Amino acid sequence: MKEISVKNKVKLARIxxxxxxxxxxxxxxxxxxxTMSLIEAQKYNPTIKVCLLISKYLERPIDELFWAEE
Amino acid sequence: MKEISVKNKVKLARIxxxxxxxxxxxxxxxxxxxTMSLIEAQKYNPTIKVCLLISKYLERPIDELFWAEE
DNA sequence: TTTTATTGTAACATATAAATTACATTTTAC
DNA sequence: GTAAAATGTAATTTATATGTTACAATAAAA
Known part of the structure; x- marks a missing residue:
C-alpha cells in the first residue's frame, strides 16, 4: 500500500x-x-465554516488540521 | 451546506x-x-488563511478565536 | 461643546471558494 | 488478471469573500 503523506493531517484524521x-x-x-479532495490536496483556501465542520466531525482542533504553508 | 453559527473573540483579543x-x-x-470590521461583526465567513494570519498575530489559537455553536 | 479618531456600512468590482457535471486515473476488491 | 470503488481533475456556473471608494455614525479626546 502506498504511504500516506504525514503532512496531510485531514487525510490522516479521516483514515x-x-x-x-x-x-x-x-x-x-x-x-x-x-471540495474535500481539493482541500486535502491543499489546492483550496477553505472557509472557516468548512474547517469548523471538518474539525468537529473528525474531532480534531482546527489548529491541528490546518496549518500555515511555509 | 449545513448552517452553523460562528462566534469569534477577535475583538477581545485585539483589545x-x-x-x-x-x-x-x-x-x-x-x-x-x-474586512476586519465584517469579520468581527460576524457578517463574513472568512477563509482559513485570514484566520491563520489573525491567529498568529494575536497569538491565539484559531479554535479559541473562531468557535462553532449549535 | 467641538474636533478627531474609530467604527459601521453601502455600492460596486474582482477574485476565488464551492457546486455541478463529467471523465480520467488510481486504488482496492475479487 | 479484471471489475468496481475511490480519487484526481477539468470546464463551467454560482455564491460569496475581499478590495475600493465613499460617507455616516459613534467614541474618544481636546
Whole structure:
C-alpha cells in the first residue's frame, strides 16, 4: 500500500476515523467530494465554516488540521 | 451546506493585545479595515488563511478565536 | 461643546471558494 | 488478471469573500 503523506493531517484524521472515504466525510460535513479532495490536496483556501465542520466531525482542533504553508 | 453559527473573540483579543484598532490589526494581517470590521461583526465567513494570519498575530489559537455553536 | 479618531456600512468590482457535471486515473476488491 | 470503488481533475456556473471608494455614525479626546 502506498504511504500516506504525514503532512496531510485531514487525510490522516479521516483514515483514523474509521477509514472514511472522501465522499463519506464530504457528505457528513455537507460539502462535495470534489471540495474535500481539493482541500486535502491543499489546492483550496477553505472557509472557516468548512474547517469548523471538518474539525468537529473528525474531532480534531482546527489548529491541528490546518496549518500555515511555509 | 449545513448552517452553523460562528462566534469569534477577535475583538477581545485585539483589545487585549495593546488596544489595537481594527485598522492596525487589519494592516498587520494584510486585509482591509472593512474586512476586519465584517469579520468581527460576524457578517463574513472568512477563509482559513485570514484566520491563520489573525491567529498568529494575536497569538491565539484559531479554535479559541473562531468557535462553532449549535 | 467641538474636533478627531474609530467604527459601521453601502455600492460596486474582482477574485476565488464551492457546486455541478463529467471523465480520467488510481486504488482496492475479487 | 479484471471489475468496481475511490480519487484526481477539468470546464463551467454560482455564491460569496475581499478590495475600493465613499460617507455616516459613534467614541474618544481636546
Amino acid at each position: 483514523e476515523k474509521g477509514n472514511l472515504t472522501q465522499g463519506e466525510l464530504a457528505k457528513s460535513v455537507g460539502v462535495t467530494r470534489q | 487585549e493585545k495593546g488596544n489595537l484598532t481594527q485598522g492596525e490589526l487589519a494592516k498587520s494581517v494584510g486585509v482591509t479595515r472593512q
